[in-house]
Amino acid sequence: MAKTILCPYCLHEIPQALARQGKKCTACKREFPGRYLKDYQREPNVVISVVGFSGHGKTTYLASLMWLLQKKLGRYWGSAKRRFIYDPLRADEDFKIMEDHINDLDQSILPEPTQWSTFPKPTVHRLLQIPYLSNWRMIICDTGGEAFNDLKRFGQRASFVQRSSTVLFLVSLPHLKGLDPGLEMGKLLKNYRDGMEGMGADTKKQKLLVVYTLGDALIKNGWLQKYPEISDYIGTGEAKKLDATGMVHYLDGLRKISTELETFTLKKVRADHFFSIGKDEFKDLTFCICSSLGAPPSTEEFIINGKKRSKLTQKINPRRVIDPLLWIIDNACTERNPLKERIEKPIRRL
Ligand SMILES: Nc1nc2c(ncn2[C@@H]2O[C@H](COP(=O)(O)OP(=O)(O)OP(=O)(O)O)[C@@H](O)[C@H]2O)c(=O)[nH]1
Ligand SMILES: [Mg+2]
Numbered sequence: 110m111a112k113t114i115l116c117p118y119c120l121h122e123i124p125q126a127l128a129r130q131g132k133k134c135t136a137c138k139r140e141f142p143g144r145y146l147k148d149y150q151r152e153p154n155v156v157i158s159v160v161g162f163s164g165h166g167k168t169t170y171l172a173s174l175m176w177l178l179q180k181k182l183g184r185y186w187g188s189a190k191r192r193f194i195y196d197p198l199r200a201d202e203d204f205k206i207m208e209d210h211i212n213d214l215d216q217s218i219l220p221e222p223t224q225w226s227t228f229p230k231p232t233v234h235r236l237l238q239i240p241y242l243s244n245w246r247m248i249i250c251d252t253g254g255e256a257f258n259d260l261k262r263f264g265q266r267a268s269f270v271q272r273s274s275t276v277l278f279l280v281s282l283p284h285l286k287g288l289d290p291g292l293e294m295g296k297l298l299k300n301y302r303d304g305m306e307g308m309g310a311d312t313k314k315q316k317l318l319v320v321y322t323l324g325d326a327l328i329k330n331g332w333l334q335k336y337p338e339i340s341d342y343i344g345t346g347e348a349k350k351l352d353a354t355g356m357v358h359y360l361d362g363l364r365k366i367s368t369e370l371e372t373f374t375l376k377k378v379r380a381d382h383f384f385s386i387g388k389d390e391f392k393d394l395t396f397c398i399c400s401s402l403g404a405p406p407s408t409e410e411f412i413i414n415g416k417k418r419s420k421l422t423q424k425i426n427p428r429r430v431i432d433p434l435l436w437i438i439d440n441a442c443t444e445r446n447p448l449k450e451r452i453e454k455p456i457r458r459l
């Protein structure tokens with residue numbers, strides 16, 4: 110049994126006895142979310158921080174991912190006897206912000222730009238009976254573009270970014286129109302690396318997973334003209350109706366697309382500097398691509414609660430938004446279990 114409890118907010122390991130006694134973190138003083146302590150021993154953690162330029166689709170991505178987990182995958186994954194279960198730990202106000210985003214998206218309303226005051230804190234989600242990949246607890250936070258500008262000023266959130274095992278680096282190439290996208294990506298990653306170094310943290314302990322967002326716009330704007338495998342991949346949709354065998358095939362597909370995207374990054378985006386920092390200075394560098402909405406949003410605006418909001422003309426239709434999560438969990442499974450065991454026992458029991 111683990112002797113410590115990982116605080117989901119600052120990611121410090123807290124001695125179990127102290128955590129259970131005070132029901133809050135001795136480092137950041139925040140109370141643990143409901144049931145967190147009770148359920149703690151049941152699943153291993155995967156910790157993900159989402160970073161990227163402002164406006165590149167971080168909040169929409171997270172809302173779309175949660176929408177999919179909450180509304181769809183329980184019906185699609187597993188068998189009648191062993192369905193996938195999504196169990197978020199609804200803590201307090203923090204979770205409410207996320208739920209508002211999910212409910213908005215369900216009604217085709219897009220999130221507003223994230224303000225500092227409404228920045229969601231890390232949230233905790235139990236993911237149970239994932240075909241082939243078993244049970245995990247995801248701790249995830251939209252850490253925002255600020256992480257790149259001044260990590261130190263970032264206070265509590267800096268601790269989360271520093272200690273996350275995986276950084277999801279969201280990039281929207283259409284938003285870098287008119288700039289040199291390769292150069293901008295390189296600058297941003299260098300800032301991040303320097304910020305981490307400045308705090309005495311080591312990027313070599315972190316996995317870097319690049320997620321190209323707005324896949325629909327990349328197809329529409331001709332970015333993927335010479336990369337039909339990638340545009341077909343986005344076009345063919347989400348990880349539906351997967352059982353254990355289906356998941357093994359799906360994960361193979363992810364690896365292939367990551368390799369294609371590596372070529373795309375070097376040849377089309379020309380992000381050589383970015384690529385070399387990612388390869389040399391992080392534990393691992395891999396790539397995904399997705400479309401959180403499935404189609405470009407309309408520019409039509411309307412007023413809700415006195416605020417201008419944009420609305421989609423159709424229902425959201427997420428494409429490949431689950432991929433980063435599956436990558437991370439698959440990697441974490443491989444780290445925990447020898448490869449041999451996974452082949453012999455593809456389905457892990459609860
Ligand atoms: N075409 C298309 N546009 C998208 C998609 N996802 C997000 N967008 C657009 O990108 C805009 C910005 O998305 P946000 O999720 O607010 O970006 P953010 O990174 O959270 O931005 P900040 O909170 O301001 O840092 C949205 O309002 C949409 O217009 C997508 O899948 N397809
Ligand atoms: Mg945002």
Ligand SMILES: [Zn+2]
Pocket residue numbers: 116117118119120121134135136137138139
């Ligand atoms: Zn803490």
